[in-house]
Structure formats: structure tokens, C-alpha cells
Amino acid sequence: MIGAIELVTFIIIYWYNIFFVEYCSNLLEIKNKIIIKIYPILLSCILIVLVCNQVNTGITYILAFLVQLGMLKVVFSNSIIEIYILLIYQIFHMIINRDIVIGIFSIIFKISMHQVVHSYELYILSFALGSILILVLGGNFEKICDINMAKKLLINSKELKGFTITITSLVMILLNSNYTYYYADNIRGITINLLINRICILICFYCLLSMTMALIKWVEEEILYKSNLLNLEYNETLNKKIEEYSYLLRMYNHDFKKVLLNIKDAIIIGNEESALNIIATFNDRIHELSSYNKKMSNNPLINALMNRCSKECLDKAILFDSDCYIPEDFNVSELDLVNIFNNLSSNAFEACIKQADHDDRRIKFKSYVKDENLIIYQSNTFNGHINIKNNKLLTTKENKLFHGIGMESVKHIAREANGMVLIKVDKEKREFKCIIKIPLN
Numbered sequence: 001m002i003g004a005i006e007l008v009t010f011i012i013i014y015w016y017n018i019f020f021v022e023y024c025s026n027l028l029e030i031k032n033k034i035i036i037k038i039y040p041i042l043l044s045c046i047l048i049v050l051v052c053n054q055v056n057t058g059i060t061y062i063l064a065f066l067v068q069l070g071m072l073k074v075v076f077s078n079s080i081i082e083i084y085i086l087l088i089y090q091i092f093h094m095i096i097n098r099d100i101v102i103g104i105f106s107i108i109f110k111i112s113m114h115q116v117v118h119s120y121e122l123y124i125l126s127f128a129l130g131s132i133l134i135l136v137l138g139g140n141f142e143k144i145c146d147i148n149m150a151k152k153l154l155i156n157s158k159e160l161k162g163f164t165i166t167i168t169s170l171v172m173i174l175l176n177s178n179y180t181y182y183y184a185d186n187i188r189g190i191t192i193n194l195l196i197n198r199i200c201i202l203i204c205f206y207c208l209l210s211m212t213m214a215l216i217k218w219v220e221e222e223i224l225y226k227s228n229l230l231n232l233e234y235n236e237t238l239n240k241k242i243e244e245y246s247y248l249l250r251m252y253n254h255d256f257k258k259v260l261l262n263i264k265d266a267i268i269i270g271n272e273e274s275a276l277n278i279i280a281t282f283n284d285r286i287h288e289l290s291s292y293n294k295k296m297s298n299n300p301l302i303n304a305l306m307n308r309c310s311k312e313c314l315d316k317a318i319l320f321d322s323d324c325y326i327p328e329d330f331n332v333s334e335l336d337l338v339n340i341f342n343n344l345s346s347n348a349f350e351a352c353i354k355q356a357d358h359d360d361r362r363i364k365f366k367s368y369v370k371d372e373n374l375i376i377y378q379s380n381t382f383n384g385h386i387n388i389k390n391n392k393l394l395t396t397k398e399n400k401l402f403h404g405i406g407m408e409s410v411k412h413i414a415r416e417a418n419g420m421v422l423i424k425v426d427k428e429k430r431e432f433k434c435i436i437k438i439p440l441n
Helices: 002-027 033-052 057-075 080-109 113-117 120-144 147-155 161-176 187-268 272-290 300-315 334-353 406-416
Strands: 319-324 362-370 373-381 387-389 392-394 420-426 431-439
Touching (some): 002 057, 002 080, 002 120, 002 147, 033 120, 057 080, 057 161, 080 147, 080 161, 080 187, 113 120, 113 187, 147 406, 187 334, 300 334, 334 373, 334 406, 406 420, 406 431
Antiparallel strands (some): 362 373
């Protein structure tokens, strides 16, 4: 009988670990496909040994956490912070749900919770049923927070900082709490109090999570609103410049014949210097006229963004070129589209301004449709120092926690649209290239 209970517990824990590693695979970037296959069975063996030997529950949770942290860091290329967030939430649910199972056992068998945890069979089953309860909640959790939102939560780990600290504190409190109510004689009253307490903690967790998701959605909407507002203002300025451009063009067309006559007169009287000065002055005015805002994209938002970037590059003596076509029936939202070009242009500009003033500094954007796919090509020069690991661009800024996610955000948007991102770095030519391919439908 005991052997059957141990076998069933092992199978359930193994089943749960398969679910967890698959969930992580949908959120994180896999770098070691071999270890990910042995992860569920290896972790299940470690856990069942700890459980069957009735190792202190707190120590069991801590060991499970550390083993998973090490293994997942080997399996996935994401930062230790992102992996930590997933694991601390998992441990939190393991503790809460197992306490709920112990409380239910206490009520069903009419024994104290102390007797439950000291019954070998019930002790082992509490881990198994706790895992099942997590799986049930996990199915409902995906309805509340789908994979897309979960990825956004990890990308916006800065907004999760307070939430993660709160959950970590709860885990530490629960691990170190004095379970004196285990020894209480009033089984029904104390057990019900425990169940209410744990259910309230779970409800508070999901309320905090919902508030965090609402905050991220609000930030996205605010960014889109501000981007639209800025681009509207910029487009108004652009329209005024176009009107002024048309006026100047008509004026220069009107004066062009007179300018030619002035040049002719200067040549006839032998004053070549005056003729050259007239030509040079007129050329400068034409060049100044041609530097007015150009149409760099058929999409108004991207056009305004590219023009703004072009102006910043002009101030820093960076050569900027853009020719971006965006189809009207594109399946990526305007917010995601703006985020792609914003992140690419910001990264490129920051790379260029780190170069010496005498270096060749340039940024280029081009997008077009090919074989029912939108191709976005971006290239820029850099100073020769760049960190790339597993096709992942690593930041060179001191605060690595809150920086370096721009390119990861671009990759996330591309993946959600069934697209792909390729990065190529030519350190000899000091050139960075990024190609994004996203299906139109």
C-alpha cells in the first residue's frame, strides 16, 4: 500500500514538473534541449527522495528551489531574475496549496493537522494532491494571465519588483512560521481558520497580479496615446514645413531665370568669382530646402518617428537613411510596430554616439514586402564593443536589470506574430545588422 502511494506521488510530481517545464519553455528562450528533456524526471527523483525520507518541509522547498534555479539557468538563456520570478511564484503556490490539502485531510479524517503530517501516507499524499491543486489552478491561471501577458510581465520585470519582493517575503514567512495550530485540540475551528487564511492569501495574490497586469496595459495604452499625440503634433509641423517647402520651391522656380541671367552677366564682365559665389549661395539654399522633412515611410507614425530620429542624427553628424513601407493590412498593432522601430532606432542611435566624432557613423532603415512577409532591415555602425550571447544582445550599461530589454521586446513582438529576428555583427567593419521577418497574415 505504501509503495503504491509513493509511486502515485512520484507520477503526479513528474506530471507536474512536465507541466511546469513546458510552461517555462513557452516563456523563456531554450539554449540546452538535452537537459530540458531530463529535467522533469531528475527533479521528480530528487523531490520523491526528500519527501519519502521526510526531510524537513522547509529544507525540502529550499533545496527544490536551488536545484531548479541551477537547472533552469543551464536550460534557458534568460536572466537569473526572470527565472527567479517564475520559481518563487511556484514555491509560493506549493506551500499554500499543500497547507490547504493538510487542512482538508484534517477535516475529512477528523484528526489534528499535527497527526496528518506525522502520518507517513498522508504526508506523502499531501505533496501529490498539492501538485494536483496547482495544476488545476494553473489551468485557470492561464485564463487570467495568458502566455502573451506572462511574457509582458517578465519583460516588464521593473514593474514586478515590488510584487516579487512581496511574494518572496510571504514565502519566507510561511517557511519560518510556527505551526502551533497543528497541536490544537479544536480540529474543526483551527483547521477552518487555516483554510480561510490560505485562501485569503491566494485571493490577495491574484488581486495583486491583476493590478500589475492592469498597470502594464495602462502603460502600453499611455505609450500609444503619447506616441500618437507626439506624432500628430509632429505631422502638423511637417505639414507646415511642406507648405513652406512648396512656397520656397515656387519662389526659387520664379527666381531661377533671374539667377541664371545674373550668373551670365558676371561671366560676361569677367567677374568669375561673383558668378561662383552666386552659384554657391543658390546651391546652399537648395541643399537647405532639400533637408526639410522627407517622406521616410508611408505609415504616418513610423514616418514621424523616422523624421524625428533623422533630426537627432543630423545634430550629432550621423548619416541617417530610411525607406520603410508598411502594408495597411499588417497583423501587428500600431503600438507593437512603434515599439519595434523605437527600440531599433534607440539602440542604433546610442551605439553611434559612442563612436568617436571622426568615425563613419550611420544608421539605415528599410522595410518592404516579400513573399507575403514584411521584411524590416536595420543597420548601424558601432565602436567595436558589443556583447552578444546566444543571439541575445546584452547591455553595456551599469544597470543591467532595467536595460538591455529593447531587443528582447522586439523579438517578443516578432515571435507573437509568428515571425523571426536575425542579428548579425561584423566586428571588422564595426557594423550591426538586424533583419526581422513577420508574416502579413
